[in-house]
Amino acid sequence: MPFEQTPPKLGNQYEDDRVLRSYLARVLPAEMLREIEGSLFEMGRLAGGELYDLQLADRLNEPRLTQWDAWGNRIDKIEVTPLWRVAERIAVEHGVVAVAYEQKHGSLSRVHQCALAYLFTPSTDIYSCPLAMTDGAARTLLGSGNQALIDRAVHNLITRDPNQFWTAGQWMTELTGGSDVGLTESVARQDESGEFRLYGRKWFTSAISAQMALTLARPEGNPPGGRGLALFYIETRDEQGRQRNIEVNRLKDKLGTRKVPTAELTLTGTPAQLVKGTTDGVRNITPLLNITRLWNGISAVALMRRGVALASDYARKRVAFGAPLSEKPLHMDTLAGMEAEAEAAFHFAFYVAELTGRSETGEISDSDALLLRLLTPVMKLTTAKQAVVVASEALESFGGAGYVEDTGLPVLLRDSQVLPIWEGTTNVLALDTLRALNEDSLAAFRSAVTTLAGSVPSSLDHATSWYTRISDGSVLEAGARRLAMTLGRTMELALLLNHANSTQDAQSLSNARRFAASGIDLIID
Numbered sequence: 001m002p003f004e005q006t007p008p009k010l011g012n013q014y015e016d017d018r019v020l021r022s023y024l025a026r027v028l029p030a031e032m033l034r035e036i037e038g039s040l041f042e043m044g045r046l047a048g049g050e051l052y053d054l055q056l057a058d059r060l061n062e063p064r065l066t067q068w069d070a071w072g073n074r075i076d077k078i079e080v081t082p083l084w085r086v087a088e089r090i091a092v093e094h095g096v097v098a099v100a101y102e103q104k105h106g107s108l109s110r111v112h113q114c115a116l117a118y119l120f121t122p123s124t125d126i127y128s129c130p131l132a133m134t135d136g137a138a139r140t141l142l143g144s145g146n147q148a149l150i151d152r153a154v155h156n157l158i159t160r161d162p163n164q165f166w167t168a169g170q171w172m173t174e175l176t177g178g179s180d181v182g183l184t185e186s187v188a189r190q191d192e193s194g195e196f197r198l199y200g201r202k203w204f205t206s207a208i209s210a211q212m213a214l215t216l217a218r219p220e221g222n223p224p225g226g227r228g229l230a231l232f233y234i235e236t237r238d239e240q241g242r243q244r245n246i247e248v249n250r251l252k253d254k255l256g257t258r259k260v261p262t263a264e265l266t267l268t269g270t271p272a273q274l275v276k277g278t279t280d281g282v283r284n285i286t287p288l289l290n291i292t293r294l295w296n297g298i299s300a301v302a303l304m305r306r307g308v309a310l311a312s313d314y315a316r317k318r319v320a321f322g323a324p325l326s327e328k329p330l331h332m333d334t335l336a337g338m339e340a341e342a343e344a345a346f347h348f349a350f351y352v353a354e355l356t357g358r359s360e361t362g363e364i365s366d367s368d369a370l371l372l373r374l375l376t377p378v379m380k381l382t383t384a385k386q387a388v389v390v391a392s393e394a395l396e397s398f399g400g401a402g403y404v405e406d407t408g409l410p411v412l413l414r415d416s417q418v419l420p421i422w423e424g425t426t427n428v429l430a431l432d433t434l435r436a437l438n439e440d441s442l443a444a445f446r447s448a449v450t451t452l453a454g455s456v457p458s459s460l461d462h463a464t465s466w467y468t469r470i471s472d473g474s475v476l477e478a479g480a481r482r483l484a485m486t487l488g489r490t491m492e493l494a495l496l497l498n499h500a501n502s503t504q505d506a507q508s509l510s511n512a513r514r515f516a517a518s519g520i521d522l523i524i525d
């Protein structure tokens with residue numbers, strides 16, 4: 001018989017996930033877990049079965065933009081691929097956004113929702129992008145106090161009916177930059193009827209198939225900077241399905257997230273409504289950013305988990321030098337390193353989900369609110385960097401096959417690479433960490449880590465003494481990434497230790513030991 005290689009396979013992605021299952025068993029009341037476990041089994045089955053098969057079959061398809069119809073009319077029609085159409089229906093019917101708003105289980109509903117998103121994401125080629133923005137838009141509108149807009153849009157964003165469902169866009173980035181949003185050039189002018197109309201160019205707008213968007217523009221006469229911007233609500237199409245004075249110039253040709261129709265837009269008098277006052281647009285859009293940053297972390301751990309799942313299965317099937325790779329100590333040591341990073345990151349992302357849930361139901365203490373504000377950027381930047389490393393290692397564990405497109409593996413690395421870029425680059429989030437760091441938030445951080453780990457890790461002492469000692473602003477800025485990463489990895493170690501000690505899970509204990517030796521303290525004096 002000629003040699004034949006058995007490809008890697010996925011089982012039920014809930015059933016096979018030791019970390020997710022032992023985490024949920026630890027944090028959820030037994031009755032809640034019993035109630036929701038069916039939804040997780042089902043999502044795990046889809047993610048390892050028909051969604052994964054469809055993802056592989058959909059590999060060469062990409063979204064299409066048709067700018068003109070046969071008769072010369074501008075239509076700017078966007079068609080997403082078959083995978084995304086199915087993904088949308090599954091996401092809506094299974095409540096991948098809705099669960100967080102139905103709040104059947106109070107603040108822990110956010111954990112349930114994140115578990116669904118975590119299972120769903122890796123088989124849908126980043127359909128998590130529109131879901132994240134939809135979730136963030138719902139949260140932002142609900143918090144805005146703008147009852148007319150809440151009544152108009154929120155039920156569509158959080159419905160479980162695919163025929164009613166709207167996705168939301170988050171149109172922030174302009175030619176002037178994706179990070180320094182205060183430079184936004186789009187202007188808002190009031191027409192004769194007093195309605196605002198937006199004019200400008202949006203340079204990088206993800207998932208442009210959305211029915212509504214939140215965006216920033218400067219009302220005429222307002223001062224420069226983020227304070228002079230206002231947050232606006234837009235509906236993208238009129239009753240006839242025509243774009244409302246929005247021209248889609250082209251789709252972006254990106255390294256990854258190629259199923260996401262990301263576009264350059266020109267707003268040519270787009271009707272828009274103020275969400276919350278005529279100023280402070282940057283501050284007013286931050287609830288959206290904090291939700292999409294949570295999604296970014298959940299996506300990071302989901303992609304890491306997929307890499308580990310595929311690599312582990314393949315190790316049992318691939319024979320080299322006389323034995324399966326799963327019997328080769330060096331190969332298994334490499335996989336164990338990936339698994340330790342993935343489990344540490346998992347606990348961090350879900351800890352932020354727990355805090356987010358408590359803040360949404362008003363059950364969060366003042367000090368945990370400060371902790372959440374600090375941990376959101378720290379978690380986003382830490383897990384995103386880990387995802388790229390783990391995805392790269394996952395590809396390498398397949399040898400040449402990991403570099404070949406029709407295995408479906410390279411997309412894992414390409415899609416992971418967006419995670420440290422969008423929703424704030426690592427450096428922008430390191431600066432946001434400095435913005436959120438003060439005596440009180442640092443005390444909340446120390447207290448949480450000490451309780452979780454049972455003692456103060458030396459990395460935390462080092463980070464604290466460095467931060468309190470540095471008075472030169474430029475030295476602080478230069479070290480901000482190292483500081484944020486040290487805080488992030490310290491928190492991951494504390495959470496991993498806490499999980500291992502509470503559950504006495506031998507694999508978590510071993511991952512904690514390995515993670516502790518994998519570069520926690522990155523401070524350079």
Ligand code: MFK
Nearest residue numbers: 129132179181182206226282283286295296299422423424
């Ligand atoms: C798969 C999952 C993810 C899917 C997502 C897909 C969509 C991808 C599409 C995109 O990438 S959309 C673009 C994302 N863009 C960003 O994330 C912007 C990155 N830049 C920043 O985050 C900057 O830090 C920022 C624009 C906020 C800096 O702007 P400013 O004008 O210099 O901010 P400033 O003056 O420091 O802060 C303004 C106010 O907001 C302050 O409050 P006050 O007005 O009360 O003083 C800040 O404290 C507050 N603030 C800033 N960041 C905050 C925040 N509040 C809470 N949380 C934050 N994160």
